[in-house]
Amino acid sequence: MRDAIGQSFLVMIIIFFIIAVALLFVGSIGYSKAFKIKNRIIDIIEQSGGYNDEAEAKIESVLDDIGYQVMVGNTSHCRAKGEGVQVHPSSGTSYGNYDYCVFKYESSEDTNRPYTYYGVTTFMTIHIPVIHQFIQLPVYGETKTFGILE
Secondary structure: OHHHHHHHHHHHHHHHHHHHHHHHHHHHHHHHHHHHHHHHHHHHHHHHOOOOHHHHHHHHHHHHHHOOOEOOOOOOOOOOOOOOEEEEOOOOOOOOOEOEEEEEEEOOOOOOOOOEEEEEEEEEEEEEOOOOEEEEEEEEEEOOOEOOOO
């Protein structure tokens, strides 16, 4: 009888570790996809010389090709780091189907060389189907600095 209880406990431990490894594997795939998307958005912004209509159209096209997640609800989860101005998503654009945020940062007037740069946040989304819950983990990155402001 003791052997039967010991074996079932061992099977439960093995099942627990298999589930834990599977969750880590799925999580790392989701994180790497969000990280890749963030880097692509940063590259497009840098190639376009800033976040403008051309960059926004390219970003939406790339996200459509890759299959990034569509927005799930509101965009209140977009938060700037510091004194950033949110430029995406904005209400005045025809784009904005995908869940990412872009913030514009500018240096203060008291610096000798004013500059601007952009912060990009993408999200690793985990959907739990039984309880219809979404968990979003942000992945943040910044562009290089752009020259003197006008």
